[in-house]
Amino acid sequence: MPAPAEMRIVLKNIDKPGYTRDIDCYLKHGGYEELKKAIAMAPADIIAEVKASGLRGRGGAGFPCGVKWGFIDPKKNTKPVYLICNADESEPGTFKDRQIIHKEPHQLIEGMIISCFANNVKLAYIYIRGEFPYGAKILEEAIEEARAHNFIGTNILGTGYDLEIYVHRGAGAYICGEETGLIESLEGKRAYPRIKPPYFPAVLGLYMCPTIVNNVETLCDVKHIIKMGGAEYGKLGRPNNTGTRVICVSGDVEKPGYYEFETGKITMGELIYEVCGGIKGGKKLKAIIPGGSSAKIIRAGEVFKVKEKQADGSMADKEIKLEDVILDFDSLAAIGTMAGSGGVMVMDETRDITRCLANLSEFYAHESCGQCTPCREGAQWMKKITRRIATGEGRAADVPLLKSVADNIAGKTICAFGEACSWPVQSFLAKFKDEFDAKAAAGTGPVVRPVEPTMSAPKGSAAYKAAKEPVIAG
C-alpha cells in the first residue's frame, strides 16, 4: 500500500511558489477570514468548537487544548488572563514552528487572536526562542501589519474587543520552553521552572494570573478548527488523535524535512521508506527517536506487543513491527515512547549508539537549569559517564551505574526535564544493552587528567581564576 499523500493544513501555503509572508499575500489567500468568523461567535462557542475538535497540544505533551482552556473559569476568575504562544522551539529534532513563523506568521497571529478572543485575553505574548532573531523580527513586522488592518489593538474590527500581542525573545536556554520556566523568564527572571502544585499556569501563571501557554502549531490549528468546525476537524485523523500533525524528519534519510499528515494515517515504515526516500546511501536502519530527542528510542527490527481494542470492545494482544507503528500520540505511547514534538530522528547502521547517547546527554547536561538536585547533578554525571563509555574510557560497571543514575532522576525533579534527560539514557541502555556493555567493558576505565577549569566563566574573569586556583578549602 503506498504511503498516503501529505495533507497540508497548517503548512498549506508554506513553500508554495510565489507565496510571501506579508499580510497582502495572506489576505489574498483567505487570511483573517476565520478571525472575522470567530469574532462574531460567542467566546464559549469557540471553546466548545476546540473541545469538540479533540485538538491535542503540538508542543510535546499532547495535552487536550480545550481542556487546558477550560481550566480557567470565566465566571470565577477576577484576574486578567494571559495567553502565551510558546515559540521556544528548542527540542532537538524539531523544526516545524520555525517554518510557520518564517513563512506564514499571520497564520499564527490569526490563530492567537482567535484563541485570545475565546479566552477573553487582552494581552498575549509570543515567547520566541532567543536563537530566532530573524523570526522575532518577522513576527513584529507581522503584528504591525495586523495592527494596521485593525486585527490587533483597540476595538478590533469594530467589536469593542481589545488585544495587544508582544513578541518576547527568549533567554537562550532549552528550559525556557518549559511552560513555567517560560513564564518566569517572561517575568524577567531566570527560567527556573515552578513547582506544581501550587503554580499551575491556569491558576498562578504569568504575574500570578491565569495563563494559557500553547504551542505555535496548536494555535495555528485553532484557526483551521474555526474554518472547518470542531466536529469536522475532529473527523480528521483517528479518535483521540485528531487533525493533522507536522512531522520533522532528520538524520540518515534521503529526504529529511517537514511533512504534514493526517494524524495516525501514516506508519513509521511509510514515513521513512516512502516519504523520506529510505535510509541514506542505501544503508540499513538502526534506530529511531520518534518525538524529539527526549522521546525513548526504538530499535530497528523491534516487535512490540500492544493491546488492541477489538470490534466487540474486548482487548486483545497484538504484535506489531516497528515499520507498522502508526505515528500518533496513542500508538507511540502504547509502544513505550511518545509522539512528543513530532521530531523523528533516524539513525543508520553505521552510527555508534554510545556516541549518539553521549551527544544527547551532553546536550541535556548543558541545558539543565540547575535548580533542583537530581537533574543538576545527575545530568552532568550522565554526561561524564556516557562520554567516557563513548570515548573508550568505560568500565563494565558503568552501564548499571548509568541506568541507576537515570532512574534516580526521572520522576523526582521539579519539571519534566528530569524525564527528558533520563528517558534517552534509560531507553538507549534498554534497547542497545549489548553495544553499551561491549563498549564499556572494552574501555580503559576512568583516566585521571590534570584538573581543568570546568567553569563556563569567561577566561580572565575572577570566577575563572578562582576555579583555577589550587583547591584549598576556606
Added chain:
Amino acid sequence: MAFVKNAFQHDILPADTPLINVQIDGEWVQVPKGLNAIEAASRAGKFVPHYCYHPKLSIVGNCRMCLLEIGMPKMSPDRKPIIGEDGKPEIGWIPRPAIGCATQLADGMGIRTDSKLAKDCREGVMEFLLINHPLDCPICDQAGECKLQEYSVEYGQSESRFVEQKVHKPKKVDIGERIVLDDERCIMCSRCIRFAREFCKDDVLGFTQRGGFTTLAVHHDKRFDNNYSLNTVDICPVGALTSKDFRFKMRVWFLRETPSVCTGCATGCNVTVGAREQTVYRLTPRENEDVNSLWMCDQGRLNIGYFQGPDRLTEPLVRVGGSQVGAVWSNIYPQIQHKMLGLKGEQVAILASARATNEELFVIADVRRSLGGDTVLADIVPRPGKSDGVLQNADRNPNSAGTRIFGLNYKGQNIAKIKEAIDAGKIKALFCFHEDAVEAGIPAETLQKLDLLVLQHIVPGPTGALAHFVLAGAAWTEKRGSMINAAGRLQRLNKATACPGSAREDLEILLNLRTALTGGNSLHKVEEVFKAAASQYPIFEGLTFSRITDLGVQLDRSKLPRPQVVKGSVVAEPDFAEEFAPREMPVKSEGLPATTPRISA
C-alpha cells in the same frame, strides 16, 4: 507579640485552625488544616529531612530531599470516600513521589515517609548532593552541625560510586563584611537568597552560571552587608556560608551551649551562647516566636568582644595612696563599710545601669532605700539609638523597664545634678554600677573631689583610674538574672562561662555590699533575690525565677511603669505602642566591625 514579622510562617497556624484527619506512616492522626507534609509529619513525631525548605521562607522545592509518597482518599463513583475494613478511609497511593514542603495535606490524605520509594528518593538525592561536594569536612566549620553530614548518616550510602572529576567552583569568596562563601560546598538550596530577599529586603544574592556549574554569588557591584546577614550562616544547611568572626576558631562540638538573652538592646533576642572553657565563641539566635522568631542582628551577635578583651578586670583593686593595687574581696567590703560610716542621704549618689539584671537592680534599690531613699540621687545612663525597624530597638539598654520598676531610672537627668552636688561638696560618695561616670558626663576633676568612689565594672575605663575601689564584676554571659525587654517580657540570662580570674558575679558583690552597708544578710541566691523582689513589686506577683523559663514570661504591660516623656529630654525611650508599629527594613546597617577582638582561651 513578636517584634519581627516573618514573610512566611509555614510552621505556625492560628490556634483556631480546624483539624483534619491524615494518615502518616500508617497511623491516622489529626493535624491542623493547611500544614505541609513536613510540618504535619513533625506534629506526628516523624521527621522528613529537607535542605531548601525553611518554615520562615518561601517554598521553592529545589533540594528534593523531602520527597515522599503521598496518597489521596479513594472515592466511590458518587464522590464519597471509600471506607476500608478497618473503618478508616482507603487511600490510593500515587506512584510518583511528591515533595513534602509543597504538599499541603487535605482531609483523608496519607503520606509515607519511610516507604521504599521515599527511602530510594532520599538516597538518590543524598548521592547527587555529595558527588560534587568537596567532602572537606575535617577543615569545614559546619562540621558537626552540617545537614549533609547528618543526613548522610541517616539516609546516605556508605560508599561513593562517583569516579569522575568533580566540578570546581570559586572558594573563599568575600561576599560581605562578615561572610565568606565557599561555592564548592554550596548545595544551591537558595535559603540565603530567599532570606536576603524576603527578610532583609536586600536582594543581593543570586545564582550565576547554569546546570551543574550553578554558582551562588553576590551581585557584581554590591555586597551582602546587611545587619542581618549572619542569619544566613545559621540557615545555610552546609558549610558554604561561614562567619568571618567564628570560622576556624572552634570546632562546634566543643561548644557548650547555654540559653540566654542578648543584651545589645531592649529587644532581648533569645540567644544560645556557644562557649568553651572561659571563652564565648559565638552567639546564635534561639527560637522565640514572641520575641525574635529565629533571627538576631549581626551587631548583637558580634558583641562578644568587649568583655573578652585584654582590658578586662580580673581582680578587685584598691587605691593605696596614688596607685591601685590588687586586693582580696574579703578585705574590700569592710574598707568600703568603714569609708561609708556616717554617710547617707544627700551625701551619697548611685549611678546604676539599665544593663543590670532585675535582681541586681533590686539590691541596688534596697541599699538606696537604707541609705535614705529618694534623697540618695540615683540614675542610669540612657543609650538612645535608632530602631532599625526589625529587631534592633531604639533603646540600646537591655533592661530599661527593670530600672523603671525599681525606681532608678531618671532618664539621665540626675547625672547633671549629681555632678553639681559633687562640685558643691554635698555628695561625698558615689557608687557606679556597670557605668562609667566619666563617660556619663561627670568629669574627672569633679570625681576627684569625692571621698569615696566605687566602680563595679568589667573594664576599668576612665573612671577606674580615679576610683578608690574597683570591683571586678561579671559580663552578661557570666551570670544569671532576669531582664525585661521593650515589650514587657521578663526573660532570663544564664551563666555560660565563669568570671575571669577573681572577678565575681555582680549579684554576689552587691549582696556583700548590702551586708556591709545595711547589715542585711537574708539574701544569697538569685532565686531568693527574685522572690524578695516579687514580694515587694506587684508586677512580679506569682512569679519565681524558675517560672520565667527559657522562653520568658510576658508581664502585664498595663502595670509596667511607662517611660516618662520629659520635656527637653535628649533621651528617646520609645513608647511600647511605637515599638509595635509595622517595621521597615533598612537596606544598610551602620558600620560594624568584621570581627571582634577576643582573648584566646
